[in-house]
Amino acid sequence: MAELSKAYEPQLVEDKWYDFWLKQNCFTANPKSAKPAYSIVIPPPNVTGMLHMGHVLNNTIQDILARKARMDGKEVLWLPGTDHAGIATQVMVEKQLKKEEKKPRHDLGREEFLKRVWLWKEKHGDIIINQLKKLGSSCDWTRERFTMDPEYSRCVQKVFVELYKKGLIYRGKRMVNWCPVSQTALSDEEVEMKAQKGFMYHFKVEVAELPGTWLTIATTRPETIPGDTAVAVNPKDPRYTHLIGKHIVRPLPAELPREQKLIPIIGDEHVDFEFGTGVLKVTPAHDKADFDIGTRHKLPLIEVINADGSMNDLAGADLRGLDRFKARKVAVEKLTEQEALVEAKPYENNVGYSQRADVPIEPRLSEQWFLKYPAVEQSKACVAEGRMKFHPDRWAKVYDHWLTNIQDWCISRQLWWGHRIPVWSKRWQGNLRDILTDIAGLIIKDVYPQPAGFDSQDLAITINGKQYLADSVALQKLANSIDKSFDQTSEYYVQIATVNPSIQKNLELAGVEFSQDSDVLDTWFSSWLWPFATMGWPEQTETLKKFYPTTDLVTGPDIIFFWVARMIMAGYEFMGEPQFGLPDALPFQNVYFTGIIRDKQGRKMSKTLGNSPDPIELITKYGADALRFGTMRGAPLGQDVMFDEKDVELGRNFCNKLWNACRFRQMQGGEVQGEINPALLTNDDKWILLKLDAAIRELDTAFAAYKFSDATAALYRFFWNEYCDWYVEASKAVFYGTDDALKANTLAVIDFVLSHTLRLFHPFIPFISEELWHGMGYSTEMPADQGGETIMYAHWPKPFDAEFTAHYGLEACWLDIVNARNEFVTQGRNLRREGNIPANKKVKFQFQPAAQPAPQDLEVLKILLNAESLEVVPADFQPRKGTPTLRGAIGELFMPLEGLIDVDAEKGRLQKEIEKFDSEILKVEQKLANPNFTTKVPAAVLEDHRNRLIEWQAKREHARAALAALEG
RNA sequence: GCGCGGUUAGCUCAGUGGUAGAGCAUUACCUUGACACGGUAGGGGUCACAGGUUCGAACCCUGUAUCGCGCACCA
Structure with missing residues (x-):
């Protein structure tokens, strides 16, 4: 090697070796290797994202684990890739579109818009990958995956169809978390509860049947009054029981005739009579709890808020067209005008925010796809029983709690960027016999070869909610068996879920009547398959056999529900089949949860704060x-x-x-x-x-x-x-x-x-x-x-x-010997310091060793003390009075006539030292004098204390002697 | 409200029963033949608080305070 430069210059080194490693295929995993396997899958970063400190922490740990495993003789697969990040990416491209062409995405149309997203991905998708390389990540780049790759997309579709067939995926009209900015439904996990300052408004309403009797209602959302279809009281609340069944006059919309303003007073256990006034306004179309009350009492639903968060016609002339927050102010004004407002007091409550758009979500009734989580019990058990380990393990409790209380997962998103739901549907007028025959024709086993792992079973047919056998021959048989005379024309709702591209094509070609569901799937519905879909599943690839289940997963606790828990469930659901010969369907054996990176002030790093350094x-x-x-x-x-x-x-x-x-x-x-x-x-x-x-x-x-x-x-x-x-x-x-x-x-x-x-x-x-x-x-x-x-x-x-x-x-004794020598050296250097000897001045020392030292040891002492010379003096040597002296375990050191010693300062220092020794000696002596101590303590600890006492005493003697020498 | 975590030197943190530690910052001295992105020697702590267990507690138990996080349909 050429002579090394004086300072290390990483720029000259890092790229060179990374290129070398790549060229030598050092990161490429060989599934045929005889070495034991070690594997990690990367938590896929957002494809259009930039490296931040969280990635640095996370990927450094993974790289450490991977490199250590290689050195341990393992065959290592660290599988990298990126995530399409539905909302985030779509929003980014939409913003660019608005900025550059001043167009909303709808002006382009779905197909053209998706082309733009792909262009964006082509342009930006490599950035974060290259940044990971800069960090030194030893990923197997030959296996890099993207969640929107065709192969990966097929896996997502297959999983959807399988779960659909099992009845775990269903479509339904439910209250969902609606983001008015992104205009899509969100899962419960994407909603963040935040404290919000607002007002608690009290307004009064008159009981229609008892003129002059008024009820006071408390609400934080007066703009939803036009959507109220009842007021509820607790049936056990003596203040109000007699009013149940009567009606109140709803104050908004103001312009409605009185008879259209009447809504019933109902009794419902949900109402807490301690809270507010004990009277609850019920808005079934815009509140989850109210929706449940509405269902129990068969209340009508009145939607007053549009998908974009603005008020609609039913909200009345005063509010129509206004944004929901503006509408709140106007509603308060209207109540005031009617003299219905009793009071408005400042109030702080928790409001659900859309994590992405950072605006309050709007509970909204809509038609969505839901998943009943599979394999919940197995997933709970594997962590509870310690077959899968969490580090630190306290996260196991959080995980368990979540799994115990989960609700069905809303998996559909009203976006364009993502995996489109592989379901085609049609409202079909006809008789069942003909319809079945037609369907049998559409699903005839295709002539195109299917990829390994896929087959005709990846198909589900539902007619009016009932599932039929997904086989063209069987369907035809069934059709033939239906007696024409009983088969009447009516409307049938047909849904076909399929992975098969040629059936998909047939459905598209079937014309305008069959249409594919326009929604896409939640991004996490693709990433929960990451550990096996990246390894070639559903085919039984060599990679899968060698490297699945993976060994370690490194991720942040903020995605324990989003990703970790769901991956475990997917692992059990899709990798539990015995043909893989797996001991267990765990997707990984250990989960390491990193901390969250914060700035010096303890704030989470974020783009908006601008407190995240660029790695x-x-x-x-x-x-x-x-x-x-x-x-x-x-x-x-x-x-x-x-x-x-x-x-x-x-x-x-x-x-x-x-x-x-x-x-x-x-x-x-x-x-x-x-x-x-x-x-x-x-x-x-x-x-x-x-x-x-x-x-x-x-x-x-x-x-x-x-x-x-x-x-x-x-x-x-x-x-x-x-x-x-x-x-x-x-x-x-x-x-x-x-x-x-x-x-x-x-x-x-x-x-x-x-x-x-x-x-x-x-x-x-x-x-x-x-x-x-x-x-x-x-x-x-x-x-x-x-x-x-x-x-x-x-x-x-x-x-x-x-x-x-x-x-x-x-x-082991060599440790003690050298440690003692080192301690002597430190004290000797201190002697120089106390003697005001400048650091660059060499000193002539005299050394009186406790035992005859080897010449080499003297040389070392001399160097370490930065001594000009180290004269060995005999045991009876007496230094001149006032010579600064060190008495230590290996001997005595004299520094004759050197420097300008501040005698008083040195005395003070020694006295302070002696006091310290005194107190230590006292502590140990007291312990040793305590019979409780000497009889109960382990022998080694007792021995330790005795030695310590001797050491402290010796040190005190040395210090006293040095003090005496100074005084002499 | 329930659950979890933190509270140790000026700062960031180690330390799960036996002599309180590191890095940074700080003080003094030093560009001597690896390194000033450095060396040497220092200074600096009632381990949040109050009880308890123990021969012995930063550590175990109970409670309090405080900060942070997660979960939860209180209008």
């Missing part, structure tokens, strides 16, 4: 490795992440440290040293090897618990605070010396440590670790498939075994 800018500025390392360092399991650019800076600094540590090795010259000679190992060599072993164990523990912040912290500590701060500094004693054999051996130790360290680093900081792996020449030492070609396939380091430890004499 690509951060990569440009600091490097992808720095971004990854910094993010992981600050992202503990289960906690939200308070992101700060300082974290990335930390990552950059760390990479630079690693770079320079390698540069230091490089500057000592020579080839890679393979063999370590146990006979030549210094204390420091043994110490760093033991520390390396400890680091490997820590990493393994952290990985087992998915604690990536622990892992990065351990790596940081080991490399910076142990290897660089102590070992590298100590090794200078060898390199500045003349013993070539020792130099070679030290290089061998360094090469051993660095080559292991780089491997430990690789999953976290893939680019720099690869660069240095090659640059340092470690790749040349390895077989091609075990690191020779790339560090990606180098084996993950194992903790040292007993044989290794014995061979190199790595007893």
Whole structure:
């Protein structure tokens, strides 16, 4: 390797290695491999989205897992792709259309508009993929999927038809969450409850049968009064029981004749008589609870709000055409004019907002498709019983609670961008015999080959709500069996759900009479199939057999219901078939929930706040490795992440440290040293090897618990605070010396440590670790498939075994010996500091060792103390009075006549130290004097305390002696 | 209302029964032959509060306060 530059420059390195990995197909999973499988599917980002910090966190974790698994010898599939994101994408294209051509989408028509969306996708779809590559994501790009791919779309259709056949999908007129801006129904999960400041209006109405008797009604939505069809009271409420059955005069619309304003007073248990006035206005067409009351009492429905949130004709002349919020104000004015308004007091209540458009949703009655969730019990059980693990596991409770209380899923959306519902329908005048015959003709098994996994069973026929056998021969037989004389002409409603393209074509060709449902499916109705639909389902592909169920899923807790829970259900429903030979239908074994990325102030990152940094800018500025390392360092399991650019800076600094540590090795010259000679190992060599072993164990523990912040912290500590701060500094004693054999051996130790360290680093900081792996020449030492070609396939380091430890004499006592020496050095440096010796000045020390040291150890001491010389003095040596002295475990250190020591300050410091020792000694003594303690405590803890007491006492003696020397 | 999580150094966070830790920030000194994206030595904490269990509590239990999140048809 050419000489390394002084600072690490990621820009020169990252793209080079990513291209290399791609060219060598390093990310491509081989289903035929004999290695055990490891797989993850990416949570597909929005195809037109941009990388944000949430993606960085999420994908870095996935990449760490994938790279670690490769080094563990697994065959890894990390399957990437994107999501079509129905509403978000459609809105984006609509906006562009409005801006550039000043047209709403309806001016273009559905077909032309969809062409525009695809154009947009072609233009922007690669952006986020390329950004993921910049981050270093080791995805198998050869398998990249998009939820609107033809193959994927067929899966979605198949799933729809299967569930439809089972009767789990149905169409019905229900109250749904309607978004007046997007003008589509939403699922319950897409509605966010928000506190909203408004008013509670009290208005009075007269009881028609009892002139002069008035009821006061409380409402937050006076604009819906024209839609009221009853007022309800609790039948047990003594204030009102006598009024049930009578009528009130509804104040709006004002222009109606009195008889059309009369609505009944009904009794319903739902009414809480503690709340408001105990009288509830019932608007069945615009409120879910009211709709239920209306159903119980067979109340008429009056719709007064249009799909776009404006008021319609039935709302009356005063409100007609107004937006619902404007209408609220006008309704209040009208009530005031009628002197019906009693009061309006400020009030805060929770209102459901459309998550996408951020406007209050409007409960609205409409015809929609619903799904009764499949496999709910199995899905609950697998998590409850721990066969699927959540990390952190508290999310299991949230998951369980949701599954226990779920309602049917509204899966249809009144959008154009998405998977169009594969149902064709027709209102058919005729007799059943002829109709069945016609249908049999439409569904004749096609002459075109079907893709593997699809067959004629992917077809369902419903006539007037009854399902018929989906087979042309059987239908014809049935038709023939109907006696003509009984078969009368009437209207039949025929629905045909099919995946088969040729039947679909037949239905289209059947002319204007058959028409495909105009709605599309909720985007999540496609992404819940992601773990298997991306692997070639319904065909039993090699990929599916090898890599399904997947191993880990990494995602945010905000989509636990939207995506995770539904994927589990889909897994059971569609992958539970025995022919796959699966032990279980779990789509994944572990779910890791990341935190939510917030800014320094703890606010969620969002486009509107503009508080989300652009990860690509951060990569440009600091490097992808720095971004990854910094993010992981600050992202503990289960906690939200308070992101700060300082974290990335930390990552950059760390990479630079690693770079320079390698540069230091490089500057000592020579080839890679393979063999370590146990006979030549210094204390420091043994110490760093033991520390390396400890680091490997820590990493393994952290990985087992998915604690990536622990892992990065351990790596940081080991490399910076142990290897660089102590070992590298100590090794200078060898390199500045003349013993070539020792130099070679030290290089061998360094090469051993660095080559292991780089491997430990690789999953976290893939680019720099690869660069240095090659640059340092470690790749040349390895077989091609075990690191020779790339560090990606180098084996993950194992903790040292007993044989290794014995061979190199790595007893644990070396840790204590070197730790004691290090502590002595720190105190010695402190002595310099207290003596006001400038950092750049070398000092002549005298050292009175407690035991005869090896010459090499003295050299190390000298270097670490930045000493000009370290004169060993005999045991009976007496330093001159007033010499700054350090008494430590390994001996005494004198700093004769150096600097301008501030005697009083030094005395003060020593006294403070002695006080600290006193209090520690007192604490331990008190414990040891307590018989309860000495008899109940484990032997090891007792021993620990006794040792601690001795240590503190020794330290106190040393400090006292130093103080005495100063005073002398 | 129910459920979950947090509260430890100025800031961001580790730390699940036995000597309170890291990074950043901060103070002093230092561009010495890996690194100023650096080095060395410091300073800084009644672990939110109150009880309890224990020989011993940041850690376990009970309660309180406070912040955040999720769920819930209160007009």
